[in-house]
Amino acid sequence: MAEYVGVLILFALVSVPACLYLAIAGRGASARAQEASSEPPPENARGAVPGASLLVAAIAYLVLQAAVLLLVPWFLFFAELGPMGLVSGALFALPLLVGFAYLWSRGALDG
Amino acid sequence: MSPEALVPNLLALTAQALSLAFVLFVVGVPLVAWAERKQAARIENRRGIGGTAIAEISLVGLLQPLADALKLLSKRGPSPTHSGQGVQVLFSALVLSVTVVAFAAIPWSGRYVFGDGSFSLILADVEMGVLFIFALLALSALVTVWAGMKGGIRSRVGTFRLAARSLSGELALLLALLPMLMIYGSLRLGDMVAWQDTSFSPLGAWNLLAQGSGSLSGLNLGLPAWGVLLNPLAFILVLTAASLRLGLAPFDAERGEAELEAGPRGAFSGPGLGFLALAARLELLLVAALVTLIFFGGWAIPWLPQATLVAVLAEFIGAWLANAICLGLHLAVFLLKLSGVVFLELLIRSALPRFDHARTMDLCWKILMPAAVVDIVFTAAVLFQLGGAPG
Numbered sequence: 001m002a003e004y005v006g007v008l009i010l011f012a013l014v015s016v017p018a019c020l021y022l023a024i025a026g027r028g029a030s031a032r033a034q035e036a037s038s039e040p041p042p043e044n045a046r047g048a049v050p051g052a053s054l055l056v057a058a059i060a061y062l063v064l065q066a067a068v069l070l071l072v073p074w075f076l077f078f079a080e081l082g083p084m085g086l087v088s089g090a091l092f093a094l095p096l097l098v099g100f101a102y103l104w105s106r107g108a109l110d111g
Numbered sequence: 112m113s114p115e116a117l118v119p120n121l122l123a124l125t126a127q128a129l130s131l132a133f134v135l136f137v138v139g140v141p142l143v144a145w146a147e148r149k150q151a152a153r154i155e156n157r158r159g160i161g162g163t164a165i166a167e168i169s170l171v172g173l174l175q176p177l178a179d180a181l182k183l184l185s186k187r188g189p190s191p192t193h194s195g196q197g198v199q200v201l202f203s204a205l206v207l208s209v210t211v212v213a214f215a216a217i218p219w220s221g222r223y224v225f226g227d228g229s230f231s232l233i234l235a236d237v238e239m240g241v242l243f244i245f246a247l248l249a250l251s252a253l254v255t256v257w258a259g260m261k262g263g264i265r266s267r268v269g270t271f272r273l274a275a276r277s278l279s280g281e282l283a284l285l286l287a288l289l290p291m292l293m294i295y296g297s298l299r300l301g302d303m304v305a306w307q308d309t310s311f312s313p314l315g316a317w318n319l320l321a322q323g324s325g326s327l328s329g330l331n332l333g334l335p336a337w338g339v340l341l342n343p344l345a346f347i348l349v350l351t352a353a354s355l356r357l358g359l360a361p362f363d364a365e366r367g368e369a370e371l372e373a374g375p376r377g378a379f380s381g382p383g384l385g386f387l388a389l390a391a392r393l394e395l396l397l398v399a400a401l402v403t404l405i406f407f408g409g410w411a412i413p414w415l416p417q418a419t420l421v422a423v424l425a426e427f428i429g430a431w432l433a434n435a436i437c438l439g440l441h442l443a444v445f446l447l448k449l450s451g452v453v454f455l456e457l458l459i460r461s462a463l464p465r466f467d468h469a470r471t472m473d474l475c476w477k478i479l480m481p482a483a484v485v486d487i488v489f490t491a492a493v494l495f496q497l498g499g500a501p502g
C-alpha cells in the first residue's frame with residue numbers, strides 16, 4: 001500500500017488549491033446574477049429523460065464489464081492454464097456472446 | 112517503514128508529486144494546446160496563433176495557451192454559496208484532480224541502479240497499473256455525468272449522450288486491451304515496456320525464407336517487439352476506443368460549436384470551464400502516454416536493450432554514470448515517442464469530421480467490440496500454438 005501514498009499526496013496537491021481557487025473565484029457573485037446567466041433549472045426540465053440507447057448501453061455495460069473484469073486474471077495467466085483453461089474460458093464467454101448476438105439481432109444496439 | 116525513514120520519504124514523494132504536477136501543467140498542457148492549434152491551422156491553411164506577446168515576446172504562439180488559461184481563470188465563477196451550485200462547481204476541480212492522479216501510475220523511464228538503491232521516474236509503481244488508470248478515468252466520467260445532470264435541459268441531453276458513449280467506450284477499450292494483457296502477462300506498465308525491450312522475428316516467416324537463400328541467412332532482421340508490430344489490430348482498436356471513451360475528436364460531438372447542447376460543460380463557466388478544458392488536454396496526453404507504453408515500447412530503444420546499453424557504457428564511464436546517461440536517454444526517447452503519438456492524435460482530430468451520436472454508438476457496439484472479440488480469439492490461438500508468450 002506504500003505506493004498509494006504518492007497518489008494521495010498528488011491528489012491533495014491538485015485538488016485543494018483547485019477547490020480553494022473556485023471558492024475564491026465565485027465569491028461576490030449574487031444569486032440573481034447567477035440565475036440570469038444560467039440555463040433553466042432542472043425542475044423545469046422534465047422533458048429530458050434518458051433515451052433507450054443509454055438504458056440498453058448501461059445494462060449491457062454492467063453485464064459485460066463485470067464479466068470482462070472477472071476474466072482479467074484469466075487473460076493474464078492464460079498461457080499457463082493449458083487446454084482446460086482455454087475450454088473453461090470459452091464456456092464462460094459463450095453465453096455473453098450469445099446474449100450480445102441476441103441484442104444485436106433485435107436491433108437494441110442501433111444508435 | 113521505520114519512523115525515521117518516513118519523513119524523508121514523504122518529502123521525496125511530495126517533491127516528486129510537485130515535479131509531476133509542474134511538468135503536466137506548465138509544460139505538457141500548454142504544449143499540447145499549442146500543437147493542437149498550430150497543426151489545425153497548418154492543415155486548414157491558416158496562419159494560426161502567434162500574435163500574443165508579453166513584453167514583445169511571442170515565442171511563435173507558445174504564450175497563447177497561457178493567455179487563454181489566464182482569461183478563463185480570471186473570470187468570476189458561479190457562487191458556491193448563493194446559487195446552490197456549491198457541489199457542482201467543485202466537480203470540475205475533482206475531474207481535474209482525478210485526471211492528474213492517473214498520471215501517478217505512468218512510468219517515464221525504466222529502473223536504474225545507483226549504488227545500493229534503484230531509481231525510476233514513476234510516482235506510484237502500482238501493480239494494477241492499467242486497472243488503476245481505468246478506475247480513475249471511470250471516476251472522472253462519473254463525476255462529469257453527475258455534474259451534467261445538475262445542469263439545465265440542454266446540459267442534460269448532452270450528458271445522457273456522454274454517459275452512453277462513456278459506458279460503451281470503456282467496455283470497448285477494455286476488450287481491445289485484453290489481447291495485449293494476454294501477450295505481456297502483466298498489468299504493470301513498466302513490465303510491459305521491459306517485455307518490449309527486445310526483438311522478434313515476425314512469425315518466423317523471414318527465417319524460413321532466409322534458410323532457403325544462402326546469401327540472406329546471415330542477416331538479423333528481427334523487429335522491435337513493440338505491441339504495434341505484434342498486434343496492429345489491437346493498436347487501431349485501442350486508439351479508437353480510447354478516443355471514444357474520453358470524448359476526444361472525432362467523437363466529441365457535444366463539444367462542437369454547431370451543437371445546441373454542450374453536454375456537462377454547459378453547466379460550467381469561468382474557472383470551472385477552464386479546469387474541464389485542462390482535464391481534456393490532460394486526458395489526451397494520458398491516452399498518448401498509455402499508447403506509447405503499451406504499443407511503442409515506451410522508453411525502449413530499438414535493438415539496444417537497457418542491459419546492453421548500461422553494460423557498454425559502464426565499461427568506459429563507470430556504472431553510476433552509465434545508469435544516469437541511460438536514464439536521460441530513455442526519458443528523451445519516451446518523450447519523443449509520446450510527441451509522435453500526440454501528433455497522430457491531433458492529425459486524426461484535424462482530418463476526420465465529427466461523428467454524430469448514433470454513428471458513434473454503432474461504431475462502438477457493432478464494429479469495435481466484435482473486432483476486439485475476434486482479436487482476442489486470434490491472439491489466444493497464436494499464443495496457444497506458441498505454447499506461451501512470444502518473444
